[in-house]
Amino acid sequence: MAAVIDVQGVVKRFGSTIALDGLDLQVEAGEVHAFLGPNGAGKTTTLRVLLGQLRIDAGHMTLLGRDPWADAVELHKDLAYVPGEVNLWPQLSGGEVIDLLGRLRGGLDPKRRQRYVDLFELDPTKKARTYSKGNRQKVALVAALASDVPLLLLDEPTSGLDPLMDARFRQCMHEYRETGGTVLLSSHILSEAEALSDRVTIIRSGRAMESGSLAQLRHLARTKVVATVERMPDALAELPGVHEVTVDGQQVSCQVDPAGMPALLSVLADAGVQALSSQQPTLEEVFLRHYQGGEDG
Amino acid sequence: MADSFAGTGALVRLALRRDRLLLTLWILGFAGMAGFSAAATVGLYPDEGSRVQAAEIVNATGALVALYGPVYDPTSVGALSLFKLTAFGAAITAVLFVFVVIRHTRAEEEAGRLELLGAGRLGRLAALSAALIVAFGASLVLGVASAGSLIAAGLPVAGSFAFGLGWAFTGIAFASLAGVTAQVTTGARAGRSLALIAVAVAYALRAVGDVASGGGNWLSWLSPIGWMQQVRAYAGDRWWVLLLPTAMAAVCVPVAMVLRSRRDLGAGLLTDRAGPSQGKLSSVSGLAWRLQRTVLISWAVGFAAFGFLLGSISDSVTGFLDSPQAAEYLQKLGGTDALADAFLAAELAIMGVLVAAYGIEAASRLHGEEEDGHAEVLLATSVSRGRWAASHLVIALMGVAGVLFVGGLAVGLGAWVATGDAGQVGALAVAALSKVPAAWVLTGLLFLLFGWLPRAVPVIWGVFAVAVVVGEFGPLWDAPQWVMNLSPFVHSPGLPAPNASLVGLVPLTLTAVVLLGLGFVGWRRRDLTTP
Numbered sequence: 060m061a062a063v064i065d066v067q068g069v070v071k072r073f074g075s076t077i078a079l080d081g082l083d084l085q086v087e088a089g090e091v092h093a094f095l096g097p098n099g100a101g102k103t104t105t106l107r108v109l110l111g112q113l114r115i116d117a118g119h120m121t122l123l124g125r126d127p128w129a130d131a132v133e134l135h136k137d138l139a140y141v142p143g144e145v146n147l148w149p150q151l152s153g154g155e156v157i158d159l160l161g162r163l164r165g166g167l168d169p170k171r172r173q174r175y176v177d178l179f180e181l182d183p184t185k186k187a188r189t190y191s192k193g194n195r196q197k198v199a200l201v202a203a204l205a206s207d208v209p210l211l212l213l214d215e216p217t218s219g220l221d222p223l224m225d226a227r228f229r230q231c232m233h234e235y236r237e238t239g240g241t242v243l244l245s246s247h248i249l250s251e252a253e254a255l256s257d258r259v260t261i262i263r264s265g266r267a268m269e270s271g272s273l274a275q276l277r278h279l280a281r282t283k284v285v286a287t288v289e290r291m292p293d294a295l296a297e298l299p300g301v302h303e304v305t306v307d308g309q310q311v312s313c314q315v316d317p318a319g320m321p322a323l324l325s326v327l328a329d330a331g332v333q334a335l336s337s338q339q340p341t342l343e344e345v346f347l348r349h350y351q352g353g354e355d356g
Numbered sequence: 357m358a359d360s361f362a363g364t365g366a367l368v369r370l371a372l373r374r375d376r377l378l379l380t381l382w383i384l385g386f387a388g389m390a391g392f393s394a395a396a397t398v399g400l401y402p403d404e405g406s407r408v409q410a411a412e413i414v415n416a417t418g419a420l421v422a423l424y425g426p427v428y429d430p431t432s433v434g435a436l437s438l439f440k441l442t443a444f445g446a447a448i449t450a451v452l453f454v455f456v457v458i459r460h461t462r463a464e465e466e467a468g469r470l471e472l473l474g475a476g477r478l479g480r481l482a483a484l485s486a487a488l489i490v491a492f493g494a495s496l497v498l499g500v501a502s503a504g505s506l507i508a509a510g511l512p513v514a515g516s517f518a519f520g521l522g523w524a525f526t527g528i529a530f531a532s533l534a535g536v537t538a539q540v541t542t543g544a545r546a547g548r549s550l551a552l553i554a555v556a557v558a559y560a561l562r563a564v565g566d567v568a569s570g571g572g573n574w575l576s577w578l579s580p581i582g583w584m585q586q587v588r589a590y591a592g593d594r595w596w597v598l599l600l601p602t603a604m605a606a607v608c609v610p611v612a613m614v615l616r617s618r619r620d621l622g623a624g625l626l627t628d629r630a631g632p633s634q635g636k637l638s639s640v641s642g643l644a645w646r647l648q649r650t651v652l653i654s655w656a657v658g659f660a661a662f663g664f665l666l667g668s669i670s671d672s673v674t675g676f677l678d679s680p681q682a683a684e685y686l687q688k689l690g691g692t693d694a695l696a697d698a699f700l701a702a703e704l705a706i707m708g709v710l711v712a713a714y715g716i717e718a719a720s721r722l723h724g725e726e727e728d729g730h731a732e733v734l735l736a737t738s739v740s741r742g743r744w745a746a747s748h749l750v751i752a753l754m755g756v757a758g759v760l761f762v763g764g765l766a767v768g769l770g771a772w773v774a775t776g777d778a779g780q781v782g783a784l785a786v787a788a789l790s791k792v793p794a795a796w797v798l799t800g801l802l803f804l805l806f807g808w809l810p811r812a813v814p815v816i817w818g819v820f821a822v823a824v825v826v827g828e829f830g831p832l833w834d835a836p837q838w839v840m841n842l843s844p845f846v847h848s849p850g851l852p853a854p855n856a857s858l859v860g861l862v863p864l865t866l867t868a869v870v871l872l873g874l875g876f877v878g879w880r881r882r883d884l885t886t887p
């Protein structure tokens with residue numbers, strides 16, 4: 060399948076700050092792609108680069124096969140964006156904003172609009188000045204979902220929604236994917252990424268750390284191994300891919316990379332292993348490791 | 357009750373920290389302007405005979421009296437030196453402190469920053485009190501600094517203080533009024549506009565009063581700017597008049613505080629009504645018009661009223677001397693040739709300057725919309741940068757022309773009513789349009805800044821102030837011609853005077869076009885800024 064979003068080695072600097080530092084990102088057609096990373100990692104910057112609002116300093120990228128900067132106007136007919144911080148004109152009503160944005164994108168279907176207004180229980184007659192944060196976000200979401208476009212760029216779209224609305228949003232995402240739409244969704248909520256996305260990219264300091272399906276990411280992560288052995292093997296800590304070895308009497312526990320597993324198992328077998336348990340990392344652990352440390356820590 | 361003021365001190369420090377550079381520059385600017393004018397006049401009119409002659413020319417020239425007020429004591433060098441700065445300077449002081457108060461009250465509230473601070477130990481009235489304290493304090497510093505600079509220029513001490521304090525108390529009066537208007541509306545822009553309309557009305561009232569009677573009539577006494585004149589610095593020093601602005605502050609401040617204590621954060625006196633559930637807006641130009649129409653219509657109404665008023669007194673100001681000697685005096689005092697040529701030309705010149713402020717304000721919406729994050733939302737739809745920028749620029753550029761046309765028409769209608777001569781109406785409307793290109797140059801400069809250096813956009817107001825001052829006071833200060841030429845207003849034709857040259861229109865229009873074009877080049881290639 061063709062990549063809807065193809066970002067290769069993109070660099071974006073703001074003065075001396077390097078916001079994107081050789082970012083790679085591929086989003087395939089028809090997938091929901093979660094974009095995760097700590098605060099200031101460069102998620103919003105990536106979305107704004109893809110919208111042609113920021114000019115890149117180096118690298119190459121295409122959006123729906125075209126140049127996001129040069130062809131911005133044409134491209135924007137085929138996508139909708141929900142910003143992380145939804146700022147609306149205080150004197151316009153929510154309904155007016157939805158209709159305006161829809162028309163500027165090339166028209167919106169009144170039936171869809173009504174459906175999403177109802178689904179999100181939005182009062183479209185209120186002035187934007189008087190909306191709560193979550194309701195402003197709903198206005199942007201309804202405007203995005205009501206226009207029939209093949210690509211959605213969403214920047215933490217649920218950060219202001221209550222759990223019920225969050226569930227409705229997830230339902231919308233499932234429906235949208237059924238119709239073949241593609242979504243790039245930046246988020247801090249792991250359960251959301253897990254529930255919605257086909258693939259994930261983790262970004263830190265403007266660089267993609269990991270990209271793949273959740274199963275792959277899990278697989279790539281370290282497994283915790285606990286064994287009871289007859290003799291304590293001395294070379295354990297030196298084995299490649301084995302970390303955080305702790306010894307407690309006859310019991311030894313350690314973290315091991317997938318590549319280090321065969322060597323570890325043979326050492327443990329030689330040491331007369333009597334009991335062995337291994338534990339897959341939780342998603343939290345996978346992410347936290349990428350958020351915090353360097354490449355290996 | 358004391359709790360309501362908790363945190364005021366911290367907010368005062370914050371405001372001073374944010375405004376220290378701006379306030380210092382403004383205060384130095386005012387003091388410098390006063391001192392320079394005094395020193396220049398002392399040099400120009402060393403003996404009493406020449407001063408009396410100059411003052412009598414001013415007082416006999418209705419245009420000058422309407423625009424600036426009379427010289428109250430022809431023998432006094434101080435009164436002559438500062439006649440142009442008395443009411444006019446008071447009006448600028450008023451505008452400055454309206455901006456300061458709104459900036460630290462409603463604007464902060466609208467931006468949501470007060471909400472953040474308010475969660476700390478901060479009283480309900482802290483922001484308002486802090487803004488007023490800063491404005492009052494800065495007014496007084498401005499007054500005393502100006503007095504010092506006048507004394508240094510060789511003017512009498514008592515008169516200099518009367519003058520400086522006259523400015524200071526005008527600032528205090530209008531700062532207090534802005535404290536009230538900030539409570540009434542939910543938007544900072546609207547609150548500021550209300551207070552600025554009051555400044556304009558005050559200026560117009562005193563113009564009518566001064567023309568009707570040399571010493572001013574009851575209309576002048578209704579105007580806080582008229583009070584500044586009635587202090588009669590260097591011409592009697594009537595200190596008691598300062599009680600009037602003090603009383604105005606004494607009324608406005610408690611009213612503002614009561615209004616603030618009774619309302620919620622973010623709310624105004626008028627609550628928001630529900631809007632339509634379906635929108636009719638379908639283009640960025642429609643949106644821009646929706647956002648800008650109120651401001652544009654207000655300016656047009658203001659110009660219509662101002663123009664009609666001044667037009668209708670044009671017959672009572674025809675008596676002015678036409679000896680070559682008088683013309684020379686006027687030239688030195690008055691700045692542009694237009695002033696010496698005709699009252700109506702002078703009036704249109706003032707309109708030309710004022711309308712430039714409209715052009716800047718309207719085009720600044722681009723910057724405001726970007727800073728507020730609205731541009732981000734629009735430019736994510738299939739709207740090009742060019743089209744979006746054009747949507748606001750067209751309103752600014754066409755608005756300048758429209759407002760001037762309305763103003764010129766109103767002057768003509770006023771003159772028609774007063775003199776029964778309808779022949780001038782069309783000519784005046786066209787003459788007003790000749791001021792369009794100069795205003796466009798400043799709009800163009802703003803767009804150039806917006807395109808290349810968006811953070812520097814507010815600098816345009818400084819450029820505007822310098823252009824006005826150079827145009828008004830350059831000749832008096834004997835500024836070199838090249839300095840004078842920097843002000844676009846100097847190049848506007850002095851229509852409807854018969855010998856006015858139209859040559860300036862070509863370079864002005866070209867400059868505006870080039871600035872706009874360069875602005876577009878920058879805007880199309882720069883990063884969008886985020887809130």
Ligand SMILES: Nc1ncnc2c1ncn2[C@@H]1O[C@H](COP(=O)(O)OP(=O)(O)OP(=O)(O)O)[C@@H](O)[C@H]1O
Nearest residue numbers: 073076078096097098099100101102103104105886
């Ligand atoms: N206009 C700008 N000028 C200067 N630096 C900027 C600008 N915009 C972003 N940055 C910097 O670029 C980096 C990436 O910011 P970005 O907003 O993309 O992060 P993010 O991943 O969206 O973070 P969050 O999860 O907090 O939303 C940060 O270090 C930020 O400070």
Ligand SMILES: [Mg+2]
Nearest residue numbers: 102103104143
């Ligand atoms: Mg972000």
